[in-house]
Amino acid sequence: MKKCIVIALSAVLCVSLTFAGCVPSSTNSSVTESVAANNSEAGSSGNSSENQSSFSSVRTSEESTGGSDSDKSNMSKTESKKESQTLTADKTNVTLTMGESISIKVTASPNKDDKLTWESSDEKVAAVDGIGNITAIGEGKCVITVRSESEPSAVQSIRVAVNPKRGNTSSSRPATTQPTAITYLESDEGQEMMPQEDEPKSQVESVTPSVDKIRIALGQKARLTATVSPLNADSYELKWATSNDFIASVDESGIVTANEEGTCIITVTSVSNPEAGAEIDLEVTKPAAKTQENEEELPKQELYIDGILIVNKSYSLPQDYNPGGLTPECSAAFEELRQGAAAHGLNIYLSSGFRSYETQNYLYNGYVYYYGQAMADTFSARPGHSEHQTGLAIDCNIISDAFIGTPEAIWLEEHCHEYGFIIRYPQGKESITGYKYEPWHIRYIGVENAQMIHDSGLTLEEYFGISSEYDY
Numbered sequence: 133m134k135k136c137i138v139i140a141l142s143a144v145l146c147v148s149l150t151f152a153g154c155v156p157s158s159t160n161s162s163v164t165e166s167v168a169a170n171n172s173e174a175g176s177s178g179n180s181s182e183n184q185s186s187f188s189s190v191r192t193s194e195e196s197t198g199g200s201d202s203d204k205s206n207m208s209k210t211e212s213k214k215e216s217q218t219l220t221a222d223k224t225n226v227t228l229t230m231g232e233s234i235s236i237k238v239t240a241s242p243n244k245d246d247k248l249t250w251e252s253s254d255e256k257v258a259a260v261d262g263i264g265n266i267t268a269i270g271e272g273k274c275v276i277t278v279r280s281e282s283e284p285s286a287v288q289s290i291r292v293a294v295n296p297k298r299g300n301t302s303s304s305r306p307a308t309t310q311p312t313a314i315t316y317l318e319s320d321e322g323q324e325m326m327p328q329e330d331e332p333k334s335q336v337e338s339v340t341p342s343v344d345k346i347r348i349a350l351g352q353k354a355r356l357t358a359t360v361s362p363l364n365a366d367s368y369e370l371k372w373a374t375s376n377d378f379i380a381s382v383d384e385s386g387i388v389t390a391n392e393e394g395t396c397i398i399t400v401t402s403v404s405n406p407e408a409g410a411e412i413d414l415e416v417t418k419p420a421a422k423t424q425e426n427e428e429e430l431p432k433q434e435l436y437i438d439g440i441l442i443v444n445k446s447y448s449l450p451q452d453y454n455p456g457g458l459t460p461e462c463s464a465a466f467e468e469l470r471q472g473a474a475a476h477g478l479n480i481y482l483s484s485g486f487r488s489y490e491t492q493n494y495l496y497n498g499y500v501y502y503y504g505q506a507m508a509d510t511f512s513a514r515p516g517h518s519e520h521q522t523g524l525a526i527d528c529n530i531i532s533d534a535f536i537g538t539p540e541a542i543w544l545e546e547h548c549h550e551y552g553f554i555i556r557y558p559q560g561k562e563s564i565t566g567y568k569y570e571p572w573h574i575r576y577i578g579v580e581n582a583q584m585i586h587d588s589g590l591t592l593e594e595y596f597g598i599s600s601e602y603d604y
Contacts, residue, residue, distance in 0.1 A: 217242070217246060217282065218240070219238050219286050221237070221290055226266065228294050230294055232268050233265060235266075250262060251279070253276075265532055268294040274294075276289070333364055334365060335365070336361070336402040339400055340358060341410050345412065345415075348380075348416060349416070356386040359501065367403055368494065368497075370401070371400070372400050378394075390416040394416055396416075440581060444519075444600035445513075446598065446600050455486065457486045465576055468551050469548060478540050479529075484520065484527035492516075496508060499511075509566075511568050511570075525573065525576070527570075528540070528574060530572065541571040549585070551582075553582055555570075555571060555574060556592070565591050565592075
């Protein structure tokens with residue numbers, strides 16, 4: 133009897149030690165194997181059913197609580213990795229020469245359709261449009277930042293270094309050869325390109341008039357312009373003067389009026405640095421014979437034809453013409469156009485609307501500085517000659533040749549007239565409008581007029597029989 137009790141107590145003690153973890157792992161392994169063997173031998177017996185039921189209860193309990201803490205942590209990490217958006221650029225370090233452009237491709241993962249925003253830390257060094265076309269503007273370094281709209285924490289940076297053109301220093305004027313591409317910087321009303329108040333300014337170094345000599349007929353007028361250098365000049369204000377008021381007078385904005393036959397000199401100087409200036413030889417000739425073509429004074433200002441305000445290279449606006457922004461009619465029509473495009477799954481947005489005379493002056497002079505006047509005149513209007521000053525013109529989406537052929541560009545060309553707009557500078561009409569093809573530039577003229585001009589297949593110049601040429 134005592135032996136039985138001792139044996140029983142030993143067995144109980146052994147089992148207790150086993151569950152307490154005091155028995156070596158080999159023993160645990162043996163016990164586990166033994167239990168497994170017993171269960172296997174039990175087959176379909178009642179004990180097997182009870183064991184399976186017990187194991188099932190344990191599994192159900194674990195599932196209901198989401199498993200162990202370790203499993204939860206692993207699952208959380210997996211889910212986090214799946215939801216995190218990443219951006220990867222094909223190039224993260226770029227070196228360009230002033231005037232060059234490069235296209236950067238950024239891949240989003242896992243959401244490949246994610247919309248991206250692009251931003252330059254210094255647009256005077258390099259500018260970037262909405263699809264990753266980077267254009268080198270001035271010597272220096274900057275960072276292009278690409279950001280996910282759906283997950284702002286997903287960011288990719290591209291470092292950009294811009295070198296001066298070969299043979300030039302940073303202060304010299306670049307050559308006027310055609311760059312590989314031009315990203316037009318006339319977005320956000322040009323304000324981001326204007327010098328900031330906290331940026332260091334430089335004294336005006338030179339003032340260069342658009343012409344050295346000019347001849348106008350008695351009684352006619354002509355607008356003179358000049359470029360101020362450098363771009364970060366402390367003032368762009370100019371002072372105009374004439375050597376002989378009896379022959380020709382000139383106002384503060386550079387408009388010359390021919391009063392008597394003869395010759396005189398028009399002087400333009402910087403207000404902040406009177407030593408920086410230039411002279412223009414002016415000759416007033418006999419009045420031209422009055423005909424249908426030259427009856428109007430040049431430049432023809434605030435000309436309306438059938439209620440449409442005409443502004444191009446021949447017809448200009450005075451410096452103080454300022455509607456304060458887009459006109460209410462233009463704004464309302466564009467909103468309807470935007471909604472009409474959205475109904476077809478297209479996103480058309482305003483990149484540039486109203487621009488003042490002063491803003492246009494800065495933008496145009498910047499282009500002249502970098503590309504030369506001949507090239508600048510093909511895609512940027514001289515101050516006073518920009519349709520944007522009317523408050524009736526809008527640049528849509530990407531102000532770049534990258535917009536050509538996009539679904540939005542095609543839709544605009546086919547449907548903008550339904551909302552009162554026309555494509556102002558169509559393809560193949562460069563010699564008539566005076567500007568290169570710009571599928572992003574639309575002009576509001578009212579639904580009825582837009583429909584007639586669209587149906588005619590003509591430009592505004594062809595439709596009304598007017599020219600678009602600078603005479604200075």
